[in-house]
Amino acid sequence: MNLGKSFSTSLLSLTTPSLLQFHSNFNSKFLFLLPKHTTTKNTNQQQHRFRMYANNSLQVPDLFLCSISTSTTSKPPFALHLDILDSTGNSALWQDAGAAALVSVGAYCLVRFFDNLTERNLIKQSLSRKVVHILSGSLFMLSWPIFSNSTEARYFAAFVPLLNCLRLVLNGLSLATDEGLVKSVTREGNPKELLRGPLYYVLMLIASAVLFWRESPVGMIALAMMCGGDGFADIIGRRFGSVKIPYNQQKSLAGSFSMFLFGFLFSIMLLYYFSALGFFQLDWSSTVGKVALVALVATIVESLPTTEIVDDNITVPLSSMLMAFMFFSY
Numbered sequence: 001m002n003l004g005k006s007f008s009t010s011l012l013s014l015t016t017p018s019l020l021q022f023h024s025n026f027n028s029k030f031l032f033l034l035p036k037h038t039t040t041k042n043t044n045q046q047q048h049r050f051r052m053y054a055n056n057s058l059q060v061p062d063l064f065l066c067s068i069s070t071s072t073t074s075k076p077p078f079a080l081h082l083d084i085l086d087s088t089g090n091s092a093l094w095q096d097a098g099a100a101a102l103v104s105v106g107a108y109c110l111v112r113f114f115d116n117l118t119e120r121n122l123i124k125q126s127l128s129r130k131v132v133h134i135l136s137g138s139l140f141m142l143s144w145p146i147f148s149n150s151t152e153a154r155y156f157a158a159f160v161p162l163l164n165c166l167r168l169v170l171n172g173l174s175l176a177t178d179e180g181l182v183k184s185v186t187r188e189g190n191p192k193e194l195l196r197g198p199l200y201y202v203l204m205l206i207a208s209a210v211l212f213w214r215e216s217p218v219g220m221i222a223l224a225m226m227c228g229g230d231g232f233a234d235i236i237g238r239r240f241g242s243v244k245i246p247y248n249q250q251k252s253l254a255g256s257f258s259m260f261l262f263g264f265l266f267s268i269m270l271l272y273y274f275s276a277l278g279f280f281q282l283d284w285s286s287t288v289g290k291v292a293l294v295a296l297v298a299t300i301v302e303s304l305p306t307t308e309i310v311d312d313n314i315t316v317p318l319s320s321m322l323m324a325f326m327f328f329s330y
């Protein structure tokens with residue numbers, strides 16, 4: 001698409017005050033406008049600026065900037081001017097690079113912060129690990145809207161867990177020594193632990209960002225089960241897990257209930273966050289039930305005595321991904 005190309009519309013149908021469906025001469029591409037902001041030029045003329053999303057054959061939406069000037073004196077009563085900024089333009093590249101740098105710094109600071117708390121014995125190492133487990137993936141997903149609408153944005157986002165993957169491998173193989181990292185994300189302070197749970201965790205972050213990104217509920221539901229569900233299952237289960245699961249004496253009913261509850265709650269909160277930002281629309285009457293079913297399956301999978309064979313950070317997100325894909329098929 002040419003940069004900076006502008007054209008006037010041939011047909012404009014107003015469907016709702018904030019949503020205009022617009023049939024253009026772009027081989028019947030449907031364009032959706034969402035209000036960005038309004039500027040007033042003078043008393044009888046206003047300019048309404050919109051972020052326009054082209055939704056053509058389910059491709060990643062292209063970002064368009066356009067303005068509608070309305071007037072009470074001139075004819076016709078309004079004119080639509082579209083300035084098309086190709087979302088893969090330079091501005092998107094710089095935005096994504098900046099966002100990836102910012103999130104990388106955030107990841108480093110998060111681990112350093114909990115290392116400091118552990119160092120000063122303000123928090124137990126096992127709790128530090130779980131809080132980092134809950135916060136890392138959750139904050140990573142919450143950062144996704146700061147990336148651009150370009151098709152490459154998801155790869156810039158995935159660069160952050162990839163960087164941490166490298167960090168975990170180098171330290172896990174003792175090719176580098178980051179005591180803070182080892183202390184804040186391992187159980188017993190053995191660097192080799194980094195090559196299991198934490199490594200699988202960041203690999204799942206990469207897979208969800210690249211395969212599903214923010215246009216689909218599937219990846220974020222899978223990560224919500226891993227971060228929120230599995231994270232709180234450990235914290236609650238260790239503290240209140242006196243009644244064990246009949247088929248797995250290492251885990252408890254309290255832990256499994258927390259797995260279900262927080263996996264469900266984290267998923268609903270994330271789906272609301274991304275749908276409220278306009279990345280997808282959901283039929284909430286069915287979505288709540290579907291998420292509950294995914295959470296139930298994830299809870300059953302997490303409760304199984306399979307940790308010695310395959311880590312929860314693989315089985316929980318993958319089983320959730322499969323179920324969510326069947327229910328949401330995005």
Ligand SMILES: C/C(=C\COP(=O)(O)O)CCC[C@H](C)CCC[C@H](C)CCCC(C)C
Nearest residue numbers: 106107110133136139140161185197198201
């Ligand atoms: C402790 C972690 C996993 C262990 O899980 P489990 O074995 O206890 O079940 C999480 C490891 C996190 C990793 C070192 C850092 C990941 C950062 C993330 C990619 C980006 C976060 C960005 C945000 C803005 C803080």
Ligand SMILES: Nc1ccn([C@@H]2O[C@H](COP(=O)(O)OP(=O)(O)O)[C@@H](O)[C@H]2O)c(=O)n1
Nearest residue numbers: 233234237238241250251252255256303312
């Ligand atoms: N469903 C669960 C999950 C964990 N837990 C408790 O949390 C501890 C760690 O759980 P886990 O082996 O899943 O730990 P990670 O592999 O997630 O680090 C278990 O040894 C239990 O004490 C529980 O009671 N019930």
